[in-house]
Amino acid sequence: MVQFQQARLDASFAALSDATRRGVVEHLGRSDASITDLAARFRMTLTGMKKHVCILEQAGLVSTEKVGRVRTCRLGPRRLEEEAAWLARHQALWNARFEALDQVVQELKRKEQAHGREKKR
Amino acid sequence: MVQFQQARLDASFAALSDATRRGVVEHLGRSDASITDLAARFRMTLTGMKKHVCILEQAGLVSTEKVGRVRTCRLGPRRLEEEAAWLARHQALWNARFEALDQVVQELKRKEQAHGREKKR
Numbered sequence: 001m002v003q004f005q006q007a008r009l010d011a012s013f014a015a016l017s018d019a020t021r022r023g024v025v026e027h028l029g030r031s032d033a034s035i036t037d038l039a040a041r042f043r044m045t046l047t048g049m050k051k052h053v054c055i056l057e058q059a060g061l062v063s064t065e066k067v068g069r070v071r072t073c074r075l076g077p078r079r080l081e082e083e084a085a086w087l088a089r090h091q092a093l094w095n096a097r098f099e100a101l102d103q104v105v106q107e108l109k110r111k112e113q114a115h116g117r118e119k120k121r
Numbered sequence: 122m123v124q125f126q127q128a129r130l131d132a133s134f135a136a137l138s139d140a141t142r143r144g145v146v147e148h149l150g151r152s153d154a155s156i157t158d159l160a161a162r163f164r165m166t167l168t169g170m171k172k173h174v175c176i177l178e179q180a181g182l183v184s185t186e187k188v189g190r191v192r193t194c195r196l197g198p199r200r201l202e203e204e205a206a207w208l209a210r211h212q213a214l215w216n217a218r219f220e221a222l223d224q225v226v227q228e229l230k231r232k233e234q235a236h237g238r239e240k241k242r
Binding site: 006009010011013014016017018019022025026029030075079080081083084086087088089091093094097 | 132150151197211
C-alpha cells in the first residue's frame, strides 16, 4: 500500500516538475481542452504536447477521451491530495523545528539578561 | 521573476519525485544528519546518497556544511511554500469546477422532479 503511494507521489511530482505541464494542469483547471488547443496555446508541436499529456495521464492528473478525431483532456482522476498532505506534513515539521530553535534563543536571552542584572548589583 | 519561480518549482518538484529523497527530507525534518548517517539509514552507498543530497541541495531543500571530514545536512533554506501554494491554487480550481458541476446536476434533478409532478396531475 505504502509502496503504491510512493509510486504515485514519484509520478505526480515528476509530472509537475515541468513548467509546460504545470501550465496545462492550470489551464485544464479553468476548462477542458483538446490536445490541438493545448499545443496551439503553449506554442508546441502536437507530438510534443501529446508526450506531456501522456506523462500527466500516467500520473493520474489528467484524463483524456477521444471522440471522433478529437482527444479532449480534463483534470483528474487524482486531485493531488496526497501531494498537498505530504507538503503540509513537511511544513509542520519545519515550523516545529523553528519553534524549538526559537525557544532555545529566548532561553539564552533570558539567561544573559539575568546575568547582566547580577553583574550590575 | 516568473521564470525564476518556474525554475525553482521545476527543481523542487523534480527533487521530490524520488521516494529516497522524500525520505531524507522527512528525516531531516526531525533532526540534522551527516551523509554517512543518511547512507546507513537508507541502506545506500555514500556515493548514491551524495548524489541525492546534491539534487536536494540544488533545489534549495537541504543545505550542507562540512566540518572536518563530516558533512552535516539540514533542512532549508527553501520551505516549500511556493510548492504548497501552487497545489492549494490547483485544489481551489478543482473544487470550484466540481461545485459548478454539482449545481448543474442539482438543477437537472429539480427540473426532472417538477416534470414528474406535472405528469402525475
